[in-house]
Amino acid sequence: MSPRASAIFTLASVTIIGGFVAYAVYFDYKRRNDVSFRKQLKKDKKRVNKQAAQQEESTAIPFTTEELRAALAKVRDEELPETPEAKEQYFMGHVGMGEQLCAQGPLFQLSAALSFYRALRVYPSPVELIMIYQKTVPENVFKVCLPLKTLETLSDTATDSHRTDQLGREYHFVVHRRGFPQGLGLLRRLHRRSGTGSPILEVNLRLCKTRYLPLCGDCSSYPKHPIILAYPLPYFWVGICPVSGYYDVFPRKSMNVSVQPAPGDATKLRKVVVAERDFSEGEVIYKELPLVAALDADLEGKGTHCSQCLRQIEGDNAVRPESDRLNSVYCSPECQTKAKVQWQNLLFGLDSVLPEDLDNGMSRLTRQQRDEAQTKFTAWLKEQDKSLPLLTARFVARQVALETAKVLPHQSGALADELAEATIAGDEYSLYDHMERLRFVDGNVSEEETKMLCDVLGAALPGLDKSLTDERHATYNGKLAYNAIGVVLGEGRDDRPTADRPEDETRTRTPHGTSRQVGSGYYPVSSYIVHSCAPSARPSFSAGNFELSLIAAQPLKKGDEITIAWVDASQHADETAEGARRRRRIELARGWRFKCECSRCLEEATDGNESDMGIEKDESRVEDVVHRVETGTSGEAYLRSAPTNVD
Ligand SMILES: [Zn+2]
Ligand SMILES: [Zn+2]
Incomplete structure (x- = not known):
């Protein structure tokens, strides 16, 4: 390969990796949050289902299923590289080859598609690579590449059929999703619903992992969480990781706490941190490192x-x-x-x-x-x-x-x-x-x-x-x-510059007051600890760096809620109790847009009719997807609406 060709080649493969990462990072977000994106997915799927229902092979592909199958069989007899290095080389070689063949014109359409397909076979997340292809590979070649993958999936799983229209049969689909353990399977049953005049695909799924077992392909009820998202790919549906179950594995057991729905919160969207064993006053509940931190400017x-x-x-x-x-x-x-x-x-x-x-x-x-x-x-x-x-x-x-x-x-x-x-x-x-x-x-x-x-x-x-x-x-x-939680070392510093206007002041959660911190960090578990002006715990940075130790401020029993003060909740020498109460409530309202209703604030209240900075309730929110999922409205509705929309 000439040096120039090699540089172009590298650029192409690097772009694919960069694009792949970008897409992986991006896709989750879009899928869950963007209404029009979801609509488009549904629309695409609808279109695809229609096509699938109307004809066995898309006329857009100038090859018969038999031809494709023969080509596929040939490729599948080829030996796959085994070491990561060899796989990588194989992957890059075939992507490069595919791109060159694309440029050769229609005669090379199948060969180009086969090259991309070969690359797909060794890629750790084939489904996502398909999505990259969809954006980067010329459409006519992509169209051939896709059925190859689909045929492969079907021939891997259905013993006597290669067709998705063999309704009533169970297929086993392997789900590939970023971060998913490989081989997590879905059982899928397709059957034709009679009487409507048009074929409808109904999909029942069961995730083959104990934790997700509530969904049974035969039972009429669906799980509380959405586990399927139709993919805009013909014949190809992909299960998406359940959104619930998260708090079974987070936080880790070694943290001695769990995240639970807040007592009395009907929406179940508010979470609190609860002790998983007894702690005596002053005891370290857990230690935690931030995912990211930064010094003050x-x-x-x-x-x-x-x-x-x-x-x-x-x-x-x-x-x-x-x-x-x-x-x-x-x-x-x-x-x-x-x-x-x-x-x-x-x-x-x-x-x-x-x-x-x-x-x-x-x-x-x-x-x-x-x-x-x-x-x-x-x-x-x-x-x-x-x-x-x-x-x-x-x-x-x-x-x-x-x-x-x-x-x-x-x-x-x-x-x-x-x-x-x-x-x-x-x-x-x-x-x-x-x-x-x-x-x-x-x-x-x-x-x-x-x-x-x-x-x-x-x-x-x-x-x-x-x-x-x-x-x-x-x-x-x-x-x-x-x-973000403020990192205060020792007694804290007193040389931190203050903003000209208090409303411009950056606020981080710290009982010492943000003015004493050297920086701040985002702590995955500790961020779930809600504020109280009479907290049951406090963060400490006794290691002398950003490692947070959560210390019990009072004896805690298993099941007790853990709170910390997000602001300096002490009464300063020059303040009355009422003044201190007002100060901390204004800080909470400015920094986190909520009106504190902790036991101490209620006790110390002098008149019942106050509003803090015009804030009447907690204005913080969760993303729509979390709302949909955790309120339990989504799973069934979402799952049902996906496939049955076909008409
Ligand atoms: Zn309060
Ligand atoms: Zn360091």
Whole structure:
């Protein structure tokens, strides 16, 4: 291969990986949140079902099923590579070949489709690769590629039939979903509903895993959670991970707490953290590391604290990387490595985001573009004088880094550690599953900010720029703002600059008051702990860094609700009880848009008719999908509406 061809080839494959990651990151969100996207899916599915019902093979494909089957049989006799390296080579080779064949014209349509199909066979998440193909492969070739995959699925599973219109038969479909353990199966039964004049596909599913067993293909009731989403692919339906069951695996048992619906909340959407055993006063309930953290803006780049773990840097132990755009300093080489893997290189570095052998010179090609995009973003960040944009960018980067790590063939060393560390619930749940459950108030992100961040991502790995929309960026921003906990070391500091107007003040959850923190972080379990002005626990950072220890502030019994104060709930020397009450309630209203109704506030109330900053109730919310799922209205309705809409 000539050097030029090799560069183009690398670019093409890298774009596929970048695009794949971007799509994986993006798809979950769209699928669950975007009404028009869901409608489009339904529409596509409807169209597809119609086609499927009307004719056995689409006339758009100039090959008969027999021809396709013969071609498929040939490919399937070929031996598949076994090692990850060989698979990767095989994958890239066939994608490259497919692209070249596409360019050769209609005569090569089947050969091109077969090349893409071969690549599909070794790809860890074939279904999602199909979706990438759908966007990148010429339509005429894609149309052939798809039935190949479908035929394969059917011949793998149905012993004496290759047709989806063999109604009444049970098929076994393997579900591929990002983050799903392979081989999780669905039992699917198709049968024709008589009397309506037109064929209808009805789909019964059963997930073959104990936890999801409530759904039986024969029983008339569906589970409370949606488990199917029709896919806009002919003959091809894909089960989607159940949205419930999450709190069975999160938090981990070792955390000694569980997340439960708030007592008395009819919607079941409010959650509280409950002790899973007894604790004596002062005992550590659990320790937790943040998923992301950031120093306050005035400390970032100052060199006094570690940019990764927020520890105060003593003497000249600091690691000062030469080429860090924010002048970040780390307390140790370990923190530097972690930062690099999680966010630093993607946002502010120029090293390849792929392993060297896969990068194949690619990072050299985009170096200048990365440099420019990062310079612009960094300059903007420095102007902001707030840590939230950086915290949000780090979160996005970390999510992308995790998704990238998952599709890379070699997951070892720092990458493997990173994957293990970020698995906060069972293996089948991704970070996204976690994030979508968070309460939030609307975030505030400008188009410019999203564009700059997307440019940084896209320059690092072409395709990644598509992983973030304005809307989603704003939601992350709002969620991180709402859930961030202030990291206060020791007694806290008193040199934190204050905003000119109190309403501009950033607020994070901390009983010491935000003015005493060095930075803030997002803690997956602790973010579920609700506020009380008379809390039963408190966060402590006794490790001297961002590790949060949750300490029982009073004796707790198993089943007791755990609360912390999100604001400084103490009565200052110059305050009356009423003044202190007003102060903390105003802070809560400004920072989290709710009116505190804790026992202490009710006790100390002097008149019953107050409103805090015009706030009458809790204005925080959950995303629509969580609402649909957790109120139990969705599963049945959604599942039923999907297939039976065909007419
Ligand atoms: Zn550190
Ligand atoms: Zn209160």
